Amino acid sequence: MKTLKGGEFLIKEINAEDIFIPEDFNEEQRMMADTCKDFINKEVMPKVDELDKHNPELLKKLLKQAGELGLLGISIPEEYEGFGQDFVTSMLTLEEIGRGYSFAVCFSAHTGIGTLPILYYGNSEQKKKYVTKLATGELVGAYCLTEPGAGSDANSGKTKAVLDKGGKNYILNGVKMWITNGGIADIHIVFAKIGDDKNLSAFIVESAWKGIVLGAEEEKMGIKGSSTLQIYYNDVKVPAENLLGERGGGFKIALNILNIGRMKLGIATVGASKEIITNSVIYANERKQFGTQIANFGAIKHKIAQMTILTFAGESLTYRASRNVEEATQEYIAKGQDKEKATIEGLRQFAVEAAISKIFCSEALDFVADEGVQIFGGMGYSAETTVERAYRDSRINRIFEGTNEINRMVIVGEILKRAFKGELDVLTPAKKVGKELLGIPDFGSNTTDYFELKKRTIINFKKTILMVAGAGIKEFKNKIAHEQELLMLISDMLINTYAAESTLLRVEKLSLQNKTKNLDLYKDMLDVFVYDAASKIKKYGDDAVNYFAEGNEKLGMAMGMKRFTKTEAVNTISARRRITDKIIEMNKYPF
Numbered sequence: 001m002k003t004l005k006g007g008e009f010l011i012k013e014i015n016a017e018d019i020f021i022p023e024d025f026n027e028e029q030r031m032m033a034d035t036c037k038d039f040i041n042k043e044v045m046p047k048v049d050e051l052d053k054h055n056p057e058l059l060k061k062l063l064k065q066a067g068e069l070g071l072l073g074i075s076i077p078e079e080y081e082g083f084g085q086d087f088v089t090s091m092l093t094l095e096e097i098g099r100g101y102s103f104a105v106c107f108s109a110h111t112g113i114g115t116l117p118i119l120y121y122g123n124s125e126q127k128k129k130y131v132t133k134l135a136t137g138e139l140v141g142a143y144c145l146t147e148p149g150a151g152s153d154a155n156s157g158k159t160k161a162v163l164d165k166g167g168k169n170y171i172l173n174g175v176k177m178w179i180t181n182g183g184i185a186d187i188h189i190v191f192a193k194i195g196d197d198k199n200l201s202a203f204i205v206e207s208a209w210k211g212i213v214l215g216a217e218e219e220k221m222g223i224k225g226s227s228t229l230q231i232y233y234n235d236v237k238v239p240a241e242n243l244l245g246e247r248g249g250g251f252k253i254a255l256n257i258l259n260i261g262r263m264k265l266g267i268a269t270v271g272a273s274k275e276i277i278t279n280s281v282i283y284a285n286e287r288k289q290f291g292t293q294i295a296n297f298g299a300i301k302h303k304i305a306q307m308t309i310l311t312f313a314g315e316s317l318t319y320r321a322s323r324n325v326e327e328a329t330q331e332y333i334a335k336g337q338d339k340e341k342a343t344i345e346g347l348r349q350f351a352v353e354a355a356i357s358k359i360f361c362s363e364a365l366d367f368v369a370d371e372g373v374q375i376f377g378g379m380g381y382s383a384e385t386t387v388e389r390a391y392r393d394s395r396i397n398r399i400f401e402g403t404n405e406i407n408r409m410v411i412v413g414e415i416l417k418r419a420f421k422g423e424l425d426v427l428t429p430a431k432k433v434g435k436e437l438l439g440i441p442d443f444g445s446n447t448t449d450y451f452e453l454k455k456r457t458i459i460n461f462k463k464t465i466l467m468v469a470g471a472g473i474k475e476f477k478n479k480i481a482h483e484q485e486l487l488m489l490i491s492d493m494l495i496n497t498y499a500a501e502s503t504l505l506r507v508e509k510l511s512l513q514n515k516t517k518n519l520d521l522y523k524d525m526l527d528v529f530v531y532d533a534a535s536k537i538k539k540y541g542d543d544a545v546n547y548f549a550e551g552n553e554k555l556g557m558a559m560g561m562k563r564f565t566k567t568e569a570v571n572t573i574s575a576r577r578r579i580t581d582k583i584i585e586m587n588k589y590p591f
């Protein structure tokens with residue numbers, strides 16, 4: 001089986017058989033996901049109104065119940081009271097939890113950023129003491145990085161830890177802000193600088209310790225049922241053995257944990273999108289205007305199809321990347337690394353794909369929620385409906401786990417970093433594209449194969465990126481980091497290309513496996529997505545080129561852009577109608 005390293009999708013191709021698609025999940029994995037689904041349906045959904053009235057006791061009770069069912073320890077090793085499942089399985093279960101509004105945020109913060117720093121960076125005593133109890137829900141975790149003056153620039157935090165004279169305790173002082181689970185957490189992972197260190201260190205802090213003061217619950221736009229507040233640390237005595245990892249290693253911990261958080265947020269938002277689509281189609285099938293169900297109107301059909309296509313693409317790319325993380329982890333383990341280090345390395349390697357997942361799926365969810373409200377019309381604006389809550393709750397996903405602007409910069413920054421280090425050879429293919437631009441267009445063999453033609457289109461998308469990025473680097477050299485608008489455009493080209501390729505490979509694999517009766521509908525989704533992506537990529541590329549190129553170079557690149565984003569004409573209206581007709585028939589998100 002062939003695999004690609006993180007970021008290599010830009011310069012290499014992979015066969016459909018070699019990627020993971022959600023249809024590959026086995027019975028056991030599906031049963032675990034069903035347990036999560038049942039829990040959300042039976043325990044959480046009936047209580048979302050109550051949760052949204054700020055009911056931390058109820059939130060904690062639900063988390064405990066989830067712990068009793070084993071849902072908090074799905075990916076925690078058995079020796080620490082978990083189920084020891086792989087990364088992809090934990091993603092599948094999180095997709096189901098992601099439907100659970102505020103509870104999903106509480107759950108994700110606890111099982112992700114609130115637990116994993118100790119699992120991955122703690123020593124065995126710390127893991128035995130804390131992870132075992134976090135895995136069962138006996139303890140609740142929170143991750144305390146952000147400060148009033150340090151958000152995106154997290155390493156600039158002012159929280160200080162000073163070793164006392166006896167060398168036994170650190171004395172912690174500072175303020176943390178926007179802390180999810182702040183009001184219910186027993187364990188805080190606090191990032192602070194020791195003395196005059198340049199970089200943060202991380203500490204395990206118990207909320208019961210003297211000197212910790214909780215602020216009032218924030219009044220938020222959405223996810224009102226989650227607990228979010230400021231935490232003040234006033235001369236808190238933290239035993240020296242509660243330093244997590246190395247001194248000064250906290251920022252690295254923070255960033256690496258965010259890589260996991262981003263991919264997990266990606267799949268949780270896919271779950272939320274599916275929930276909104278199902279609720280919207282049920283409503284569209286019931287609500288009548290002008291003597292017919294609104295689902296019969298083309299304007300509504302267009303919305304439902306588009307909501308579905310974006311969700312399908314986000315799901316395809318996130319599961320593809322998740323399995324890649326798992327494979328990379330196994331490779332590091334085979335080379336002799338312990339499981340925790342290997343997981344961190346696996347995730348670090350796929351930081352680009354994690355950022356793509358976070359951006360694509362959170363923006364898809366915002367679109368889906370917005371159109372969901374529109375389908376409900378006036379009722380969509382009423383607090384009585386689920387879409388009103390979904391609309392407010394969805395917005396946060398573009399802000400936390402690194403804002404989508406920061407994540408867009410991570411995507412290009414990581415690729416450039418690896419290129420400069422010689423880990424990712426973008427130069428050779430970029431030069432090839434340059435030569436191709438000067439030559440006569442090569443249309444390749446006369447294939448009529450559906451998937452081969454689509455693959456050519458995606459390869460051409462990659463050429464536009466190599467062309468624009470290559471010329472941009474030539475123009476701005478190491479000052480390109482200051483050209484943020486350009487980086488955002490290149491990032492958007494990369495996001496659309498990875499999403500298009502992942503969707504293509506999923507549909508092709510389904511076709512090879514002969515697993516679906518509805519292959520034509522999957523092809524419809526693929527056709528529409530790739531067709532739309534082509535015009536977006538062209539626009540992003542043109543905007544970039546128009547900024548920095550001049551004369552013949554500009555002319556040549558404009559022609560290249562046209563050539564490389566050329567696609568076959570697609571009857572998108574009919575394709576979208578066919579997709580929605582199936583959804584209307586099934587009365588739910590069906591893929």
Ligand SMILES: Cc1cc2nc3c(=O)[nH]c(=O)nc-3n(C[C@H](O)[C@H](O)[C@H](O)COP(=O)(O)OP(=O)(O)OC[C@H]3O[C@@H](n4cnc5c(N)ncnc54)[C@H](O)[C@@H]3O)c2cc1C
Pocket residue numbers: 109142143144145146150151152153177178179180181220228396399400401402403404405406484
């Ligand atoms: C409900 C909620 C829950 C949260 N939970 C947690 C938690 O559990 N733990 C925790 O530690 N934090 C948490 N956060 C904090 C969250 O991670 C930050 O809000 C986020 O990282 C952005 O930081 P900021 O709010 O200070 O915005 P800022 O950093 O001030 O950003 C403001 C704007 O400027 C942009 N910007 C900033 N820097 C750059 C740059 N270099 N280039 C281009 N644009 C830039 C941003 O993208 C954004 O659009 C939470 C926040 C919220 C609202």
